[in-house]
Amino acid sequence: MNKRDYKESAPGEIYHVYNRGVANENIFIDQEDYSFFTYRLRQNLFPDEELEYSKTRIAVLPPKSFSLLGYCLMPNHFHLLIRQNGKISTSTLLLKVLTSYSKFYNKRHGRIGHLFQDRFKQVHVSDDRYLTWLSAYIHQNPKVAGLVNDPAKYKWSSYLDYITQTHGSIITGQDIILGQFKNKSDYKGFVESSYKIIKEKKDLEEYLLDI
Known part of the structure; x- marks a missing residue:
């Protein structure tokens, strides 16, 4: 499958989805944006x-349509493992x-126009080694990126879900990755x-190409 063919994603498969702000601009300014x-x-x-965040009901997807295996939200881009x-x-x-999110961000920050650079990128994760890396x-x-000295101190990623016991997380599929290791x-x-x-x-070019 072409790594950017959005129409051919398949049940049971894992994808690395990522994108950044248009012209490399920030897409998250403060905690409320990340939240x-x-x-x-x-x-x-x-x-x-x-x-409790929303005052009105909106159309959402059926339960268990996806598992989020990992994520990291950076000031000008994001990564999701889905x-x-x-x-x-x-x-x-x-x-x-x-x-x-784009509508929320633009309204909140008095901005108009596209927030994200082109369409999001999607890469099929084809094997376990690729997934762990x-x-x-x-x-x-x-x-x-020099934001922290210890990734465990960065709030907007799933790393703590992997190395500690957390509650109320949006991560549901970490066992797929942790199962390849002895323990946390x-x-x-x-x-x-x-x-x-x-x-x-x-030695990571084949795994991190075009990120």
């Missing part, structure tokens, strides 16, 4: 939940979330050891 983006994700991942569980495509989920890459993004500590060690390799992108 609203994750809220819109949660609303479509868990439509049966009573969510498993499509049924026939509803990942593009349906992303278009709902990104359209809603992508997970490490996504979780190391804040440290590689083993996974943490893998991510920590990956930092230098990821920063230099040594």
